[in-house]
Amino acid sequence: MSRTDIEHLRRRARRHHRASRVAVYLLAVLAALGAAGPFIWAGITAFKENRDLYRRSNNPFLFNLTPTSEHVSYLFNSTDFPTFVWNTLWVGLLVTAITLGLGLPAAYSLARLDRPWSGPMAIAIFFVYLVPPTLLFLSLSRVVVAAGLQDRTWSLVLVYPTITIPVSVWLLMGFLRSIPKDIEEQAMVDGYSRLGAFVRIVVPLMFPGVVAVVVFAFTLTASEFIYALAFVSPSGEKPISTGVPTALVRGDVFFWQSLQAATILVAVPIALIFNLFLERFIAGFTHGAVKG
Amino acid sequence: MTERSLSPPRGSGQGDAVPPQAPAPVDLRVRRRFADRDRLLAWVFLLPSIGYIVALVAIPFFLAIAFSFSDVTAGDPSFDWAGLRNYQNVFDDPVFWRSLRNTIVFTVVSMALIVVLGKVLANILIADFRGKWLVRFLVLLPWTTPVALSTIAWLWLLDSVFSPIDWVLRELGVIEANMYWLGKPDLAIGSVIVVHVWRLVPLAAVIMMAGLVAIPKDVQEAASVDGAGFWRRMFEITIPLTMPIIAVAALFGAILTFTDMAVVYVLTRGGPTNSTQVLASWAFFRGIEGGDVGQGAAIALFLFPLLLAAAIAILRAVRRMDVS
Secondary structure, three states: OOHHHHHHHHHHHHHHHHHHHHHHHHHHHHHHHHHHHHHHHHHHHHOOOHHHHOOOOOOOOOOOOOOOOHHHHHHHHHOOHHHHHHHHHHHHHHHHHHHHHHHHHHHHHHHOOOOOOHHHHHHHHHHHHHOOHHHHHHHHHHHHHHOOOOOOOHHHHHHOHHHHHHHHHHHHHHHHHOOOHHHHHHHHHOOOOHHHHHHHHHHHHOHHHHHHHHHHHHHHHHHOOHHHHHHOOOHHHOOHHHHHHHHOEEOOEEOHHHHHHHHHHHHHHHHHHHHHHHHHHHHHHHHHHHOO | OOHHHOOOOOOOOHHHHOOOOOOOHHHHHHHHHHHHHHHHHHHHHHHHHHHHHHHHHHHHHHHHHHHHOEOOOOOOOOOOEOOOHHHHHHHHOHHHHHHHHHHHHHHHHHHHHHHHHHHHHHHHHHOOOOOHHHHHHHHHHHHHOOHHHHHHHHHHHOOOOOOHHHHHHHHOOOOOOOOOOOOOHHHHHHHHHHHHHHHHHHHHHHHHHHHHHHOOHHHHHHHHHOOOOHHHHHHHHHHHHOHHHHHHHHHHHHHHHHOOOHHHHHHOOOOOOOOOOOHHHHHHHHHHHOOOHHHHHHHHHOHHHHHHHHHHHHHHHHHHHHHO
16 A cells, blocks of 8 residues: 555545544534523523513523523522422432431342342332332322321322332442442451441442432432322422422413523532432442343 | 442452361351341341332232222212222223323334434433533433423423524514414424423433443444444444343333323323323322322223333343343
């Protein structure tokens, strides 16, 4: 092959490379805009004056009048939004604690204490994850009434672990499998009991996985809709997911700017935290699946 | 993307280093004691979770079946056998058939779109480029945001008067009057599907990324050296190798579309005139807002056979991943 041939090939490869780079960037920008579009629109809306927003001829993507934060402060000062946030937070924390308290030992039992029934049981738990709230909300609403928790946020604390426990057990099993067995066997040789090895050695090693599960369980409870809608109707007891769409709408009057501000204020922090742990979720799910 | 951050350095090695002839009788006895305890511990560790799930998933599930044969209402919760009356009433109601059809149509169409777009998105997210973190953050927003809230963003995006989409179309001269996205049955159905696809594509992409990462790099490289181009590698290597995980992503997309009622509830409330009603939302309107628990339960139970089929399919796909 002559030198010019090589030169020619090299140039073609470079051109090809550059074209594919452009394509990657183009697709990435398109994907980002497609996914975030509604949120960008919500973000613009949240800071608009009424006179600017409700005029059909105005360019909706620009601020035709100076931006205002009055609707954001309305959201915090004149609506139940802060209560919703607070309800979601404490429900989420309690549910996460219950989930870990029940889920960690269960995952350990299934992943480590090899019993003949471990495999089928793990699969049964996975199936429970697939039983949706839509199938259970009617009978659970009677259970909630029977427990005297109707119209109270506590009903959600009772019910949400049914959603979070199965998926958390599945994730935790995945994380457990990535910890070598020798470590706790060594601890037991050193005189720890099985329980002691689990509490003192395994749980600390699982810390990253546990944090990931905390985030996951928390976001699951924050997004849940149908139970919260079916069990809790007084505005002051509602979490964000039902409070914002139902209580911030008065009849046919939509406080659009405040509604959109609420959406952004909830969406962005959750997505940020989730992003930090994305790789861990992927690791947990794939490990959990390897030997289901 | 690996267990890099998770797996601690491998033991102190002493456990492995014990020579096989070393275990003394004492050691054996200790071992056996541990084994005995393990059996007990395995149950003690598992029972609280099992108890919780039985009490709040299994029993309510059978309760739902029982309710569907009863005359329980919110006002009169006493249980009286009603035989097949609820099912009779449900079948006689054209809205039920409409909901059933909508549920299936929404699920099938969304699933197809979710798989194709999720695959594209997974390939984008796995490529190297600058600003990847920001793109990933923006792309994941639809999935991580509580459904009811992101649907509110869509409700405003599709507003009958102030929709920016209508504004753009008007400026371009494509339309004269507004589209009324949520006011016409066909457009409303399309809108619901778009919202489902939009919120679930990121999840499908994340699941597929996990699969893409698992393909050994050398397979790709070998094919590349052999002169296989991007599309050929895609269709002859990547897709066949990750087929099981693509199936898992598809089924998750299907299950989450099929069991969801938040999108329909917030976006259209089943309207216009029940044309976007799905089983989940219809069961809610009947059972909670209408107070007819028995009928609502009967409607919701129609989700179950399809769900079971999807769950078994997921499990099969996961099993096939194990073998390969």
